[in-house]
Amino acid sequence: MNSELDQYDKLILEAFASGLVDPRVAADASPPADLPPGLASRILASASTASQEILAERVRTAADAIGLSRSDLVELASGDETGARAFLDGRGSPDKVHPSTIARWFWALRLAPSRWHELLHQAIASSARFAPSGDGEVVFGRTTGLDDGSRAQALMSGRTLEDREKGRRVADQFVQEVMEDWETLSTNGATS
């Protein structure tokens, strides 16, 4: 063993022997603290676009890794540039880009479906918007004194279960189209 590491090992062992307390244990036993007004709404609002931002970042990172620029990706989106630019910049949903463009990106970037399938589905499901059902306003933050289950229910948004199911179906359809195009590209070994 490296003798330098031994000296540090000794230092760390002595520190533990002196009684290092794990502060995480005490924190885990702490009582709950209600979220301040507006924080839950802000978190959920950020969540509505976070999936597309994560996916865009994954695409940009994969492009960097093989030397493709943002311009190269936009060029691959021939005829679809506006939506492509917005998505790549993290400003737009992938469902504003044609499935064949997205499939072409994933193929060109050598991204296996395991790296994009779930995230793409999530991003489309997040962005699907339907008319409110008219069940009334959502009130966030008024959860003081509620148990965990009741608190969860109180925070549920005005999107109905039906809306969410529609969003899931839209996402299923879109991802299926991308997958079919990707499989065609992979099988044919197309370059454009």
Place this chain on the structure above:
Amino acid sequence: MVDTEMLVRISGDPQGAMEEILGTYGSTLRGRLSSYASNRRLGTADVDDVLQDCFMSLLDPDVREQVLTSGGEILPWLSRRGYWRLEDGARRRVRDGQGLPFEDVTIPSSGPTGPPSYSAAIVETALLQMSPRDQDILRWHYDERATIATIAERLGMNQGAAKKAAHDARTRMKRRIIELGIVPQGAKS
């Protein structure tokens, strides 16, 4: 709904799943983070930002995979991430010259090991600034004196990979201790 079901639900209904997770664990996590920041004297200004970061991290499928691999319990995983992020924020403030991680201890820029309680405080700070996984590995190794076989089992990997993970964690810990100004007697910096 159990935690694993909520995590799986995110890909199909991210909004609904996030609402449920936030509603179920939001206040509990906030209490934990506030308490940790207060006890560690890190300041509580970052707590709500860290809280948001913790929940938002679940939207990354890679993160969800880590949670599922580590047992699938959301609150413990988010708590560990939150504590680490609070320490990381404090560390960046020190690096940026905005203040020390704790109020009443002066960190020398160089020199021999100080009295045991001081060096223990440095080791504690260095440890808490490591990633949650590194912290676990280091506690298992140094506090419990766990074998590589035990560490491998807990991490869900083979012994070769666990040995490397332990070595890498120890190397990072050493580097962090040096950054905090401690060079043990007889060791090169």
